[in-house]
Amino acid sequence: MLPKSQLTNSELLRYSRQILLPEWDMDAQLKLANARVLMIGAGGLGNPAAQILVRAGLGFLRLVDFDSIEESNLQRQFLFQSSDVGLPKVEVAVRELQKINPWTTLEAVDLKIDVDHLPELLADIDLVLDGSDNFATRDMINQACVQANVPLLSAAAIGLEGQIAFFQPEQGCYRCLFGNGLNDDTRQCAESGVLASTTAVIASLQAHHALLYLGLGQAPLANRLLVWNGITMQQRVLKFAKDHSCPICSRPVS
Numbered sequence: 001m002l003p004k005s006q007l008t009n010s011e012l013l014r015y016s017r018q019i020l021l022p023e024w025d026m027d028a029q030l031k032l033a034n035a036r037v038l039m040i041g042a043g044g045l046g047n048p049a050a051q052i053l054v055r056a057g058l059g060f061l062r063l064v065d066f067d068s069i070e071e072s073n074l075q076r077q078f079l080f081q082s083s084d085v086g087l088p089k090v091e092v093a094v095r096e097l098q099k100i101n102p103w104t105t106l107e108a109v110d111l112k113i114d115v116d117h118l119p120e121l122l123a124d125i126d127l128v129l130d131g132s133d134n135f136a137t138r139d140m141i142n143q144a145c146v147q148a149n150v151p152l153l154s155a156a157a158i159g160l161e162g163q164i165a166f167f168q169p170e171q172g173c174y175r176c177l178f179g180n181g182l183n184d185d186t187r188q189c190a191e192s193g194v195l196a197s198t199t200a201v202i203a204s205l206q207a208h209h210a211l212l213y214l215g216l217g218q219a220p221l222a223n224r225l226l227v228w229n230g231i232t233m234q235q236r237v238l239k240f241a242k243d244h245s246c247p248i249c250s251r252p253v254s
């Protein structure tokens with residue numbers, strides 16, 4: 001498909017509040033209209049993050065999840081209603097997102113991701129947003145992104161805290177930052193709980209960074225980990241460097 005070189009009057013009106021911004025002009029809006037995002041997970045993070053990106057004018061979103069909607073999801077997963085319980089998450093999410101913005105091309109992939117499917121899912125993608133809920137999946141997505149040379153915006157939230165990091169090709173990866181996961185916090189929302197607002201805060205920050213990157217080419221969280229504490233409402237930004245012995249992103253010295 002040819003890149004979009006202009007927006008319709010309806011789109012101009014829809015996005016007028018951000019096109020007005022000195023920081024975000026028509027050029028940024030067009031870049032967003034031509035951007036292709038893969039979002040993994042249509043849960044507490046994926047719901048708000050997808051909604052923000054679609055409302056803002058993202059051109060293409062591929063949403064992947066394998067779960068069905070449960071009543072306990074409704075407390076924080078904004079796109080789902082009581083009547084949706086039992087339906088596949090991606091199907092309902094894409095249905096609702098398309099109602100919100102007819103200009104975004106949406107693709108629902110009802111699939112538990114694995115190493116075999118990831119290369120195909122990543123093939124035509126500019127940026128990955130990971131909103132999966134466990135270390136093993138995040139680690140697998142990281143490896144696939146390194147191999148496919150696609151930047152990864154990884155987010156996690158639990159209880160009253162969350163974190164985000166941005167990984168660009170050749171500059172370090174999730175494994176450089178977190179190691180092999182042996183010391184990983186393995187808590188999940190199903191066991192530990194999560195406040196309705198925690199996922200919304202972290203998903204909003206993740207979507208915000210995605211807009212900065214896709215529209216403006218900026219990456220303030222490149223090689224940085226943002227940690228948000230929902231009790232003190234403070235956030236810290238920690239720097240990290242590429243690990244030159246990383247088995248995922250550093251080639252062995254021959």
Ligand SMILES: [Zn+2]
Pocket residue numbers: 172173174175176177243246247248249250
């Ligand atoms: Zn690495």
